[in-house]
Amino acid sequence: MASASRSASVAYGFLGVALFIGGWQLIGAYQLAGLTWPPFTTVISYLIEPSRWGLFSRALEATLWAMGFGYAVGGACGFTIAVAASMFDRLRPMLDTTSAVVHAIPAIAIAPLFIILLGTSTAPSALSALNVFFIMYVSTSAGLAAATPAHRDVFRVLGASKTQQLYRLQLPNALPSIITGLRLAAPASVIGAIIGEWFGAPRGLGLLIVSAMQNFQIPLLWSTIVLATAISAIAYGLFGLIERLIHARFQ
């Protein structure tokens, strides 16, 4: 029963993607949206043309590095600060407010500032880290706070220290929430990196998008967007798989 509904939902998922691509192809082929909307097949053949692999792989490499670095740094900071906030009650309001304020700054608005402060090659990682930070802070905090009162009571009566409560109760209990955070943070890190590159990074998908747009290279623009979407979706899907394994055990 469960596997039947599961395969049905997978089938519907594929159907949705197929309809999307079909619609894209039709609009492009009949030029319903004008010349700036190429058909799906044109974009894909542009993307897989071997002479352009060098261009795309250099851009992809730069973006993946920026994203990976930002993801690791932002994730680690978000996690660590959330743990600190849960361990030291007095710090909590301050850390909550600071994180919310940091999150309220639009990435687009702070990007030029980062470029001046950190230089064009570090700005993509920094923006990516900023995006990931808040998601990880919130998901870790929520997970750590989710231990039930009965569990806390048992730990207190058994004489557990705060640290023991953290690693024997709160952290394992927070794991599903943390993994969900990691999944949601993956596309956010891609967005951060691309916005960072947009403002003049030496290479990367963001740079490719901007220059394709300015030079009216329509298939290049669309190909780059497809690439960016693909890495975002792959990262999201990968963590979705891990998440399913973790949820099965920890809930």
Added chain:
Amino acid sequence: MQRAGTSIRLNHVSKSFSIGRKTVAAVDAVDLTIEAGEFVSFIGPSGCGKSTILRMVAALEAPTAGQVTIGDLPPSEMAQHHRLGVAFQDHALLPWLTVRKNVELPFRIASRPVNDQQIDQLLNLVGLSEFDRARPKQLSGGMRQRASIARALILQPDVLLLDEPFGALDQVTRRHLNIELQNIWARNAITTILITHSVDEALFLSDRVVVLSGRPGRVVKVLPVPFGRPRSPSVMRDPLFHQLADDLTESLEGYVGSEEP
């Protein structure tokens, strides 16, 4: 029978909570000494502060007035020394650990080496030997409570605190677990407080039954249970048992109408 554990002294203990601007008295001037190795049940109408009394003995709440001492120590110190065992209506087992790992938990918290033999014995005693690798969600409600009681007992605590551990179970399972708990307890009489709604459960398990009034909880009656130990389930068919159960029910009923709106 071997008497173990430590006495518990409730010295004029009161507890009130502030809810908004109002102060609500939950427990009022309870004076009681529970002897070492004695099993005492608290019964009373819901909201009478039964659980509050247990929570003060467990160092989960501090009394507003008066003192709780276990042996010569305040409850918080007993907890720090890992000398309390507790089981709630919510089994509060960790869902990501197996039954065995859950029962091991108090060893880990106390930073003591895990005594596998002792765990085997206790799992056997509570009838979970074959389920030691199962996770809590794979067990029935009764089995989860058994695991929870095994966890409470594994460090051989000085005091065992039971807050309606069988409250969510069906009558048949509950009766079954009462008989099992009686057997387990009879092996090594640990000073025990049981909070319950069930007059039969209180009578069958306890040396004394304390009846509390409606809010705020005051002691209105302390009934010594005259049956010897170990008790067989046939005690529950004794006419005296029924007589005492009726008496207790009657003393409870006096307060049913007095609950605040």
